[in-house]
Amino acid sequence: MKSYAIAAILLGTALAGNAALAETTITIESWRNDDLPIWQKEIIPAFEKDHPDIKVVFAPSAPTEYNAALNSKLDAGTAGDLITCRPYDASLALYKKGQLADLSDMAEMKNFPEVAKSAWQTDDGAHTFCMPMASVIHGFIYNKDAFDELGITPPKTVDEFYADLDKIKADGSYIPLDMGTHDQWEAATMGYQNIGPTYWKGEEGRKALIAGTQKLTDPDWVEPLKQLAKWSNYLGDGYQAQTYPDSQNLFTLGRAAIYPAGSWEIPGFEAQADFKMGAFAPPVQKVGDTCYISDQPDHAMGLNAASKNKDAAMTFLQWLGGQDFAQIYANSLPGFFALNSAPVDLKDPLAQEFLSWRKDCKSTIRSTYQILSRGTPNLENATWAASANVMNGTQTPEEAAADLQKDLASWYKPQQN
Template sequence: MLVSPRSRRWLAAAAVMTTAVSLAACSSDDSSSEGPVELTFQSWVPNIDQVVDAFNEAHDDVHVTLETVTAGPDGGYATMQSAVQAGNAADVAQIGYDAIPDFLINDALEDITEYVEDDADLFTEWQWQTGVFGGSVYSIPQASGPLGQFYRADVFEELGIEYPETWDEFYEAAKTVRESGAYIAAFAFNQAPWMIGLAQQGGAQWFTPDNDAWTVDINGADTLKVAEFWQKLVDEDLVKVEADMSSEWNSDIQSGKVLTWISGSWADAILRGTAPDLAGSWAVGPVPQWNAGENVSATWGGGSASAVLKGSKHPKEAAEFAVWMNSNPASVNLLTEVGAGWPAIDDISEITALEDSEVFDFYGGQNIWDVFAESDKAVDTSWTWPPLSSTLFADLVDNVKASVDGGKPLVDAYNKTQEDMIAALEERGISVN
């Protein structure tokens, strides 16, 4: 099994946390009773019951019951961790890649290495590594959200704009678009994963495990480069400051007042649902590069994994369900159809959902998945999610919104988030360089 250096460093950093992680814990596998092993699976993905039903139809010895939970730290995550503490947790839970460290420092995940260590080659390396810490496996990757830029190809053509391959070209295109009365994009101050993805794509590395502590660099040069670029767009009224996926944003997408959306691969379904009357007008391209000729990408919030919660009576069967759900071609095809995200498996040749003519028709006949396949390969694999990611998301949104509302520089928001995160980590007893 591949073990990255960052995994070993993460374990060293984790050792200083006041809430210790039990790296070798394993619940007893009580599978001696008659009848199939009963598992509970918690997820927020709409229509994922289709995947559960497919598993149950294909297996006589294990039966899975789906329990729908609310996404996010204040919804499903809080419910999951409370149940672990109470000793009545579900067996398998969907959690974001960014949340895995949070669950680890709360000793809420089972070490499933012995059940899945031979399955690493089924998945793309960077997604597999999101669940590997200190040489032990704690989750199975499900799907990611590699970034791409959805754009109004018809309007770009009308305005004589060639697709911006660099951020400098994006800026020039933004000026042309604004002269027409529209905006090239929204500045989505409400979306921490979007802002983090832009920083990651710009070369930033916010959290680095270093021996027995974390190095925090939220306001480093690469991040501030990105912040200053978007500050220029805001100051010159070249982007519209509004929350994406809000009613106002939906209206602007439908009316052509906002012409692009940098988001994860899963955003395709949202865009088609928001602007069905604009079928044939949209296309997808890679995220603009900071240096011409480069190919650097990132993700919108990382992705999602299936983890076995601490206390499961059937960790072996739970791990096997997680692997089947996220690697069996028929299952992955269903996950892709319901909008779970970009598949985590290495071989996508049998995923027919990526050949949906309805999707291609909406984008003027373009196979948009070619763009996201390349984007997924270009994701910076060195990015490390930190403990307390929910705190990071909340602080970043609050600080950026305060800067926007108060007319203060975005740089101030990143400086403040740096201070806030160091304080939050230290408050939990986590060492910071």
């Protein structure tokens, strides 16, 4: 009888263990609350189908509250098992505090290019603490119907770009270039950082700026500002008071021909515009030049170092680092591109156009996002003002570049030589 009793106890223990395994729940912290339906209807069911022993809860906060809320939860020990990571310094600070685990040894990290991982690494690149998820790509979205009507084609070179703008302006039916300077960040993000890599040669120039071997007053860094000054000839009336939502509305209403863009605009534009759209990459200076695109890492996923469900959380991260997730995510959110090197079959043609540039162009990130905006004055914010000032004609490109260089050199030692 004792042997039967022991067997029953062992069986009960095994069943209890299986039940506990089946009830393992991991929670994801995120600021992407607009993505909640996609996680609930597509991403989580796909994972749980292959991993029925793990339940996933996606628990986002409001974007503007995320950083503070997450920091409070981590400090109190109440944060979820997985942390959606913002790029660069915010997540690096969490890693330095010991709140994000080191993921450097995960085999799936080999699935991502170095420029993708750089957003979630220590400055020396020795430690990676978040699994890359998605990036956004810069370029230009254009009104295909307007192009067809005017008999123009997407430009490949800078000269062709201005020839198209001149033809659109001469016709008068459309605003040639749809951008305002009121909010400033537009001028820097979709202007300066969009075309700039063409002149400073992407990662080569960005890393040289960090190393102190190039300065913001060098010709390769002044030239993008000179281009922005020329853009002002093709903007709409009153562009100085035009806000970001104004720009979006002007384009989707069909009143503008070309929109300097980030790929994140795709879902909204496709929902609102009733005309055909296309996209072209930042034009090169002359035929045969290497093209460069700003392929900006946007978010990643890290492991809460204090998680009580690390095995289950790591299983999810391994899945997230594979091709299945990349395929699902890229098609669920067109314009947010999986950073995985594996090929993804995108269904959205406009998103596919943006993504196709990775094959022919060299990818880089926004020049101000890593290291160079840690001090005061903040280079990112200063670049907003400089870009808008140049477009408004209140500063020359040379004056704006000199101010940016002075600001950076005031606190960043490699630029003080």
